[in-house]
Amino acid sequence: MSDMSDMNENHSQDKETQQYIDRLLAGETITNDPLLNAMIETRPQASTIFQDTLESQLLAQLDSAEVYEEENVSPMNIAIDTSIPTKQTSDSQIKRHFPVTLIAAMLAIMIFGGFLTLMFNSGGSEDIYLSGAGDDIQQDADPEALADCPFPADSDYILYAVVAGDTLSSISENFDISVGDIAEANCFYDGDGTRSQNTLLLGDNIQAGDTLRIPVLDNECYVQRTSPDPLWIRNDTRTDARQLWQVQSSMLVLASETNADSNTGAEWYYVRIQIGRGTIEGFVLVSLVTEPAIHCTANAPGQVSNPVDVVVATRDLSSGTVLDLGDVETVSILPEQAPAFAYCCLDFVLGREITADVSEGAFVTEFELGQTVGDTSNAPGQIQNPAQVVVAAQDLAVGTVLERGDLETVSIMPDNIDQPFVFCCVDLLLGREVIAPVTAGAFVTENVLGLNPETGTINGQVLDEPNAGSVPDEVIRATATQLMIDVTETAEPTATQTP
Amino acid sequence: MQNTLTEDEERALISALPDKVAFQTLYRAYFERVFGYIAYRVGRRQDAEDIAADVFMRVLRKVHTFEYRGAGSFAAWVFQIARNQVAQFYRYADRQPDSLIPLDDLPHMQGDNLLPDEVLMKKETFARLQGAIASLSERRQEVVTLRFYGGLSNQEIARVLDLDERTVASHLSRAIDDLQRTYRAKESSL
Numbered sequence: 001m002s003d004m005s006d007m008n009e010n011h012s013q014d015k016e017t018q019q020y021i022d023r024l025l026a027g028e029t030i031t032n033d034p035l036l037n038a039m040i041e042t043r044p045q046a047s048t049i050f051q052d053t054l055e056s057q058l059l060a061q062l063d064s065a066e067v068y069e070e071e072n073v074s075p076m077n078i079a080i081d082t083s084i085p086t087k088q089t090s091d092s093q094i095k096r097h098f099p100v101t102l103i104a105a106m107l108a109i110m111i112f113g114g115f116l117t118l119m120f121n122s123g124g125s126e127d128i129y130l131s132g133a134g135d136d137i138q139q140d141a142d143p144e145a146l147a148d149c150p151f152p153a154d155s156d157y158i159l160y161a162v163v164a165g166d167t168l169s170s171i172s173e174n175f176d177i178s179v180g181d182i183a184e185a186n187c188f189y190d191g192d193g194t195r196s197q198n199t200l201l202l203g204d205n206i207q208a209g210d211t212l213r214i215p216v217l218d219n220e221c222y223v224q225r226t227s228p229d230p231l232w233i234r235n236d237t238r239t240d241a242r243q244l245w246q247v248q249s250s251m252l253v254l255a256s257e258t259n260a261d262s263n264t265g266a267e268w269y270y271v272r273i274q275i276g277r278g279t280i281e282g283f284v285l286v287s288l289v290t291e292p293a294i295h296c297t298a299n300a301p302g303q304v305s306n307p308v309d310v311v312v313a314t315r316d317l318s319s320g321t322v323l324d325l326g327d328v329e330t331v332s333i334l335p336e337q338a339p340a341f342a343y344c345c346l347d348f349v350l351g352r353e354i355t356a357d358v359s360e361g362a363f364v365t366e367f368e369l370g371q372t373v374g375d376t377s378n379a380p381g382q383i384q385n386p387a388q389v390v391v392a393a394q395d396l397a398v399g400t401v402l403e404r405g406d407l408e409t410v411s412i413m414p415d416n417i418d419q420p421f422v423f424c425c426v427d428l429l430l431g432r433e434v435i436a437p438v439t440a441g442a443f444v445t446e447n448v449l450g451l452n453p454e455t456g457t458i459n460g461q462v463l464d465e466p467n468a469g470s471v472p473d474e475v476i477r478a479t480a481t482q483l484m485i486d487v488t489e490t491a492e493p494t495a496t497q498t499p
Numbered sequence: 500m501q502n503t504l505t506e507d508e509e510r511a512l513i514s515a516l517p518d519k520v521a522f523q524t525l526y527r528a529y530f531e532r533v534f535g536y537i538a539y540r541v542g543r544r545q546d547a548e549d550i551a552a553d554v555f556m557r558v559l560r561k562v563h564t565f566e567y568r569g570a571g572s573f574a575a576w577v578f579q580i581a582r583n584q585v586a587q588f589y590r591y592a593d594r595q596p597d598s599l600i601p602l603d604d605l606p607h608m609q610g611d612n613l614l615p616d617e618v619l620m621k622k623e624t625f626a627r628l629q630g631a632i633a634s635l636s637e638r639r640q641e642v643v644t645l646r647f648y649g650g651l652s653n654q655e656i657a658r659v660l661d662l663d664e665r666t667v668a669s670h671l672s673r674a675i676d677d678l679q680r681t682y683r684a685k686e687s688s689l
Contacts, residue, residue, distance in 0.1 A: 035628075035675075035682045039647050042625035044538030044606035046548060051530055054552050058526060058559055062519050397514035437515060 160212045177215060185213040233271060233282035245280045309428075310363060311343040317358040323349050328364055341366035345425035389443060390423040396438040396448075402429045407444060504528050506570045513573060516562050526555060529574070533581050534606075536649035540585045540640075542629060544606040550588055554581045571651075575658035578649055582641070582659060631681040639674035642667055 160171065172179045234241040272281045309330040317327055328346055342365045343349050354368045362368075393408040400406065407426045422443045423429055429444060436448040504512070504524070515521035533554055538547035557580050565576055606625075632640055638660070645656045653671065657664040 035679050038624045038628045038682065042621055042628055043648060044535045044544075044547065044625070045531065046534045046538075046551065047607055050548050051534075054530075054555060055523065055526055057552075058555055059519055059523060061556070061559055062517055062522055397511070398516075399514065437518065 160214045162210045162212060171212065171214075181215050182212060185215045233280055233284055235282055237283050241283075244282045309344050311346060311349055313358045313360055313362050313364055315360050317354055317364075319355055319357050320353060322351060322353050323364070325350065339363050339365055345427060347425060347427065390426055390429060392438045392440050392442050392444055394440045396434045396444070398434060398437055400434040402432050402434065402444075402449075404430060509573055510567055513562070513565065513567060522559065522562075525573075529577055530555070532648070532650045533577060536578065536644050537581055537585060538606040539629060539632070539644045539648045541588060546588065547606055550581075550584045554584050557584070571655040571658065574651060575655045578645060578651060578655070578659045581649075582645075628682065631678055634681055635674055635677055639670050639677070642670040643674045643678070646671055 162171075172182055232243040233245040234243055269284045270281070271284050309332055311328050312331050314327060314329045317323075321327065325346070328349055330345060342363050349364055349369065352369050354364065356368050358364060358368050389410055390407050391410050393406055396402075396406055404426060407429060409424070409426060422445050429449065432449045434444075434448055438444055438448050509525070509528075512521040512525050516525075530551070534547060534551045537550045537554070538544065541547050541550060554577070558577055561580070565573065567573065632643055635643065641660060642656055645651045645659060646653075651659065653664050653667045656662070656667045656671075660667070662670075
């Protein structure tokens with residue numbers, strides 16, 4: 001009973017307090033209560049000048065994108081390659097301290113003296129350490145973070161997420177470019193050698209998870225495994241040369257065409273792989289065979305580009321077959337390999353009747369579905385014009401996990417698609433997370449989506465920008481049995497970097 | 500005084516960050532309340548401005564870590580930052596709350612077109628009231644300033660101070676009683 005009585009008393013007291021405060025806040029009893037009068041009358045107020053000035057400063061910070069700090073990367077991350085081993089970092093090993101003047105001084109040294117020892121690792125004596133997000137720093141890169149840093153439109157680059165232990169010099173070595181190139185590509189400094197106002201990622205705010213733009217030189221491309229068979233890096237261009245490393249699926253491999261060697265008609269690529277903080281260099285044999293084992297584009301793995309999905313027959317199909325699940329599947333191919341009027345996803349062909357025999361593995365295009373191509377040219381979902389493109393059905397906030405109602409498809413001529421990496425089917429986007437705001441009606445492209453959790457890669461793009469630097473298909477196809485590679489230099493893998 | 504944003508509006512704005520307009524709207528909705536709270540806690544206008552700037556800079560830099568957990572969670576989060584900054588202000592500089600602050604150093608008070616002597620009177624009242632609040636226990640000072648100058652609800656105060664909502668109500672009720680007594684005593688002694 002006593003408890004109940006206390007509760008009632010408390011409840012009554014709460015209610016009274018609330019009423020009292022409401023009256024106070026409403027200013028109803030000013031004239032009657034000196035205390036209330038005093039509280040309301042003396043509410044501190046900042047000067048308008050201060051409030052406005054602070055607002056301007058904050059918005060300027062927002063403009064400069066120097067806003068997100070420490071533990072976490074920006075909410076707008078796009079993964080470019082999760083396969084590269086990342087250094088595990090514990091909070092105890094990490095602290096962040098970036099004297100701006102020291103950074104500036106070191107930059108000057110790097111720029112003018114070529115001295116590449118800007119250390120961010122925990123072993124250095126300098127008091128400059130990377131901060132980290134605990135134990136799971138991924139290769140997440142944030143393209144938005146570089147929005148204010150101009151880059152020549154006709155140049156290629158990849159996005160690299162800084163990991164704990166990286167140094168500018170190690171990054172530049174891994175990618176075989178100069179620190180100056182990195183600095184320039186990321187607005188590290190202006191042409192006159194001063195720090196740019198657009199400095200976003202380097203300088204006093206560099207930290208694990210930040211994004212660097214890594215310029216891709218003309219003579220380089222990135223090799224991405226598409227075959228489950230192993231590729232080997234070897235120590236020279238002989239088939240019996242010692243095998244150095246097995247290339248993992250989606251492993252980032254820099255290949256240089258200019259250093260390609262040839263041996264008995266086979267094409268060899270000089271390649272370099274980043275293994276943790278080390279690199280392995282050697283040769284990969286690629287020759288002209290039927291099954292593509294690797295493709296080489298100017299895009300790094302995880303960047304949205306090739307391949308596209310195309311519908312093919314899973315078995316021999318005779319004319320008159322009404323297509324059902326099991327009759328068709330999608331395969332991933334380079335856009336230039338896709339035939340005219342091919343489809344990008346099953347939805348558009350299921351339930352339709354084919355009008356010509358189709359053999360197993362052959363493309364199921366509008367030709368096989370009875371379309372009079374001359375009349376309509378293209379049906380919905382075809383890769384050729386007009387394309388079905390996924391747009392936002394409503395404004396999509398960062399963090400939205402896409403559901404069917406969030407998206408819709410519209411039919412559009414490719415010429416009107418002003419963004420790369422758009423999708424053709426809603427299904428391909430369901431369950432994926434939005435990492436940058438999308439307004440209603442805007443394309444939902446790979447650039448605004450996080451990593452595909454199912455495949456770890458990207459898929460379903462309708463159209464693609466040409467891959468500057470791509471090599472012809474016939475040069476880049478190979479099979480595992482013919483991949484024989486050699487070595488010029490070895491970086492010993494660590495126990496945690498199992499090939 | 501009260502946050503004019505609805506829960507839905509606020510949530511939409513938070514999710515739109517780092518959109519400039521969204522941040523600007525949130526800033527304008529919260530600035531006065533945050534500044535009021537800080538100013539009462541530290542007394543001096545200059546200190547209050549410095550801390551307020553710090554608070555909003557932190558809000559800007561940390562907002563991506565904020566997790567929306569229902570109505571009032573953002574307000575509670577912002578005021579938690581403000582409270583921490585005030586605590587840091589006293590801790591790191593080894594300061595004690597000033598008992599005597601020159602009137603010129605006090606923050607501006609609400610009210611337009613006041614005559615100089617009215618401003619002076621207001622500031623004197625402020626100083627007296629601040630003295631009365633300072634006589635409360637630390638916990639009740641927090642509750643009172645968050646409620647009256649931060650404009651937080653009991654629920655939001657409970658989140659900021661990590662207390663039960665009923666405890667907050669109890670503190671508030673008793674703090675007001677104490678303040679009434681103290682303030683009336685001060686008034687009558689003038």
